[in-house]
Amino acid sequence: RAKQQGRDTYHVFDTGLDRQIQAREAYRQRFAVALAQGELTLHYQPQVDMFGGDVIGAEALVRWQHPERGTLAPGCFLPVIEGTALEIELGEWVIEATLGQLRTWRAAGLELAVHVNISPAHLLSGRFAERLEWLLNRFPEVPSRLLKLEVLESAAMHDMQAALSVMRQCQALGIDFAIDDFGTGYSSLTHLRQLPVDLIKIDQSFVRGMLTDPDDMAIVESVIFMANRFRRPMLAEGVETLEHARALLALGCTRVQGYGIARPMPAERFPGWLQEWPGRHEWSALAMHLTG
Numbered sequence: 001r002a003k004q005q006g007r008d009t010y011h012v013f014d015t016g017l018d019r020q021i022q023a024r025e026a027y028r029q030r031f032a033v034a035l036a037q038g039e040l041t042l043h044y045q046p047q048v049d050m051f052g053g054d055v056i057g058a059e060a061l062v063r064w065q066h067p068e069r070g071t072l073a074p075g076c077f078l079p080v081i082e083g084t085a086l087e088i089e090l091g092e093w094v095i096e097a098t099l100g101q102l103r104t105w106r107a108a109g110l111e112l113a114v115h116v117n118i119s120p121a122h123l124l125s126g127r128f129a130e131r132l133e134w135l136l137n138r139f140p141e142v143p144s145r146l147l148k149l150e151v152l153e154s155a156a157m158h159d160m161q162a163a164l165s166v167m168r169q170c171q172a173l174g175i176d177f178a179i180d181d182f183g184t185g186y187s188s189l190t191h192l193r194q195l196p197v198d199l200i201k202i203d204q205s206f207v208r209g210m211l212t213d214p215d216d217m218a219i220v221e222s223v224i225f226m227a228n229r230f231r232r233p234m235l236a237e238g239v240e241t242l243e244h245a246r247a248l249l250a251l252g253c254t255r256v257q258g259y260g261i262a263r264p265m266p267a268e269r270f271p272g273w274l275q276e277w278p279g280r281h282e283w284s285a286l287a288m289h290l291t292g
């Protein structure tokens with residue numbers, strides 16, 4: 001009897017699990033349709049150097065324009081496709097769409113560098129550099145220096161030798177790297193020295209907490225200190241207020257990205273925003289003393 005009961009219990013559990021697996025599979029199939037039917041789009045968030053008040057680039061962030069559920073952020077779908085072929089397909093779509101946008105903007109006289117997020121599995125998929133070269137060749141009007149790749153610190157740490165080799169191949173194609181969410185992984189000085197990165201992005205969680213949490217402030221200070229010592233440019237993400245910007249400037253970080261400057265926006269809105277950027281004066285005035 002006990003055995004029978006055990007089996008029944010197991011069966012019930014199993015069905016629940018089955019249902020979850022089926023739901024994930026259905027969601028993946030729906031995502032594959034979205035990818036094929038053009039429901040995905042990129043939003044662009046400006047990156048600014050307060051020293052001079054220039055817009056130095058933008059980060060492309062994927063959105064799913066779901067016909068029933070509205071605009072979905074990557075947190076809704078990236079975890080579901082992680083580890084499947086769709087993750088690579090999406091990654092390639094994002095690069096291709098970014099190159100297309102760069103071509104459009106360039107033809108309109110706007111030359112802007114765009115950062116693209118690369119997932120760890122995509123970077124280490126084995127043919128990343130080869131596929132990237134193929135994509136770049138399809139957009140001969142776009143200089144490769146305008147495409148920048150953001151990789152998570154954790155991706156590089158997972159398999160340092162493999163990551164290094166892919167990154168070097170991409171660099172040979174003229175592509176620069178930024179290290180994303182810096183401070184959240186197992187950052188070490190050795191890694192920072194080894195990695196061929198041209199920009200260190202301080203994770204937004206530390207930036208957000210830096211004015212209220214002394215530990216967050218300590219991390220931000222250390223990253224800025226370290227980046228300066230290694231002569232690597234850095235950028236703080238998640239900058240929401242002028243107070244944060246002021247504190248970052250005082251520590252020696254002039255490049256920022258965050259809601260305080262602008263939220264990610266559709267490509268069509270970007271050129272207009274660039275012309276008007278209502279906060280330009282305020283934000284660049286913060287860094288005025290640096291010119292003296």
Ligand code: C2E
Nearest residue numbers: 061062073074094117118119238239240257258259260264
């Ligand atoms: P991330 O690369 O660190 O991007 C920054 C995220 O913070 C974005 O969220 C952005 O909208 C948000 N953000 C920017 N400024 C602020 C701010 O001032 N305050 C707050 N609270 N948030 C801010 P999003 O677009 O939801 O993307 C989340 C993450 O999803 C990204 O983090 C990135 O890891 C991943 N992701 C986004 N697009 C792609 C993509 O095309 N491919 C891949 N593989 N991952 C992507």
Ligand code: MG
Nearest residue numbers: 059117150180
């Ligand atoms: Mg990023």
Ligand code: MG
Nearest residue numbers: 180181201237
């Ligand atoms: Mg980040």
Ligand code: MG
Nearest residue numbers: 180181203204
């Ligand atoms: Mg992040």
